[in-house]
Amino acid sequence: xxxxxxxxxxxxxxxxxxxxxxxxxxxxxxxxxxxxxxxxxxxxxxxxxxxxxxxxxxxxxxxxxxxxxxxxxxxxxxxxxxxxxxxxxxxxxxxxxxxxxxxxxxxxxxxxxxxxxxxxxxxxxxxxxxxxxxxxxxxxxxxxxxxxxxxxxxxxxxxxxxxxxxxxxxxxxxxxxxxxxxxxxxxxxx
Amino acid sequence: xxxxxxxxxxxxxxxxxxxxxxxxxxxxxxxxxxxxxxxxxxxxxxxxxxxxxxxxxxxxxxxxxxxxxxxxxxxxxxxxxxxxxxxxxxxxxxxxxxxxxxxxxxxxxxxxxxxxxxxxxxxxxxxxxxxxxxxxxxxxxxxxxxxxxxxxxxxxxxxxxxxxxxxxxxxxxxxxxxxxxxxxxxxxxxxxxxxxxxxxxx
Numbered sequence: 422x423x424x425x426x427x428x429x430x431x432x433x434x435x436x437x438x439x440x441x442x443x444x445x446x447x448x449x450x451x452x453x454x455x456x457x458x459x460x461x462x463x464x465x466x467x468x469x470x471x472x473x474x475x476x477x478x479x480x481x482x483x484x485x486x487x488x489x490x491x492x493x494x495x496x497x498x499x500x501x502x503x504x505x506x507x508x509x510x511x512x513x514x515x516x517x518x519x520x521x522x523x524x525x526x527x528x529x530x531x532x533x534x535x536x537x538x539x540x541x542x543x544x545x546x547x548x549x550x551x552x553x554x555x556x557x558x559x560x561x562x563x564x565x566x567x568x569x570x571x572x573x574x575x576x577x578x579x580x581x582x583x584x585x586x587x588x589x590x591x592x593x594x595x596x597x598x599x600x601x602x603x604x605x606x607x608x609x610x611x
Numbered sequence: 612x613x614x615x616x617x618x619x620x621x622x623x624x625x626x627x628x629x630x631x632x633x634x635x636x637x638x639x640x641x642x643x644x645x646x647x648x649x650x651x652x653x654x655x656x657x658x659x660x661x662x663x664x665x666x667x668x669x670x671x672x673x674x675x676x677x678x679x680x681x682x683x684x685x686x687x688x689x690x691x692x693x694x695x696x697x698x699x700x701x702x703x704x705x706x707x708x709x710x711x712x713x714x715x716x717x718x719x720x721x722x723x724x725x726x727x728x729x730x731x732x733x734x735x736x737x738x739x740x741x742x743x744x745x746x747x748x749x750x751x752x753x754x755x756x757x758x759x760x761x762x763x764x765x766x767x768x769x770x771x772x773x774x775x776x777x778x779x780x781x782x783x784x785x786x787x788x789x790x791x792x793x794x795x796x797x798x799x800x801x802x803x804x805x806x807x808x809x810x811x812x813x
Contacts, residue, residue, distance in 0.1 A: 464805065465665055468688065470737075471669040471686065471688070471738065472735060472738070473735045474732055474733035478727055478733070479733045479734055483732075483733045487735075489732070490666065492666075521802070529676055532672075533790075534672055534681075534687070536676040536677055537672035537676055538670070538671045539671075539799075539801075540669065541801075542808065543804045543805075573811065591731050602737040602738055604740060604741050605662065610770070
């Protein structure tokens with residue numbers, strides 16, 4: 422009898438666990454000294470766009486080499502699409518990837534699908550976190566870089582307030598993000 | 612009491628099973644695992660929800676670097692479902708029923724002759740509007756003639772895309788994949804860092 426009760430509770434718990442989100446992937450995690458812990462699971466978030474600044478078009482060394490794949494959690498994307506701003510706690514991840522080295526002077530490559538730029542290895546991670554109390558000095562967003570190099574990235578990163586200046590100068594009015602580069606932010610589509 | 616509890620447990624099981632079955636589609640492809648849906652003519656229905664799948668990479672073939680007209684204009688955003696990516700990383704092959712979506716976008720307002728523009732992060736290319744969708748489906752029975760994959764083009768133009776698409780001819784799609792990447796499951800895996808190197812952050 423007690424066994425059956427435990428079985429019934431177990432079935433219910435399994436059902437509840439199966440539908441709950443993966444809490445490990447939600448929101449920013451900080452160390453005691455205020456460093457941001459490397460986000461996990463972000464490649465399963467929603468990809469919103471991928472600027473590319475090839476080294477070959479930036480004097481051999483782009484500030485962000487070279488593909489910038491930007492990810493956001495779905496509920497934060499939906500909030501932005503509805504309200505035109507990101508909710509508190511939003512994490513934006515920009516993962517870099519190098520381009521395949523092509524024969525053209527601009528670094529582009531001839532491939533079966535045409536001449537252009539094609540990702541090769543992953544090459545770094547930059548992160549923004551929206552927290553109006555913690556980052557009130559930099560327009561409510563904190564900026565972190567986990568290195569511009571191949572994996573593994575740093576396991577934690579201190580705030581890099583120098584990143585904020587360019588965002589404040591250029592995109593303060595659009596919640597510190599170049600929304601014009603990201604088709605999913607500009608549209609209401611799913 | 613014991614009987615009542617047994618009935619409750621069985622009921623829970625039946626309820627769970629029936630709620631799951633609502634998500635399986637009776638006209639899905641041969642594999643029960645696929646999200647590909649075909650109509651009675653064999654046309655594939657436009658996939659839904661794919662922007663929530665895993666993004667694996669984005670080749671870029673700007674029109675300006677391809678005599679003004681790239682074959683796939685211009686960004687190629689490629690998505691695969693998590694379970695199929697996981698299976699690929701484990702086995703080196705995509706499972707039956709895998710759907711790979713390639714969504715195109717234009718580049719944003721070209722300023723230089725090569726189609727690039729200067730932005731605070733540097734000179735390069737930035738996403739413009741959505742511009743079309745191509746899809747491949749792995750089904751070794753249905754698409755035996757083209758190495759186990761079927762190819763579908765839902766239009767190379769802004770939204771909305773075609774609601775359904777018939778299988779593209781070998782000359783349009785499969786021929787090139789068979790010539791170049793037959794040995795890597797018909798996919799240019801070298802262009803997709805996660806396919807090549809795995810997801811080390813997980």
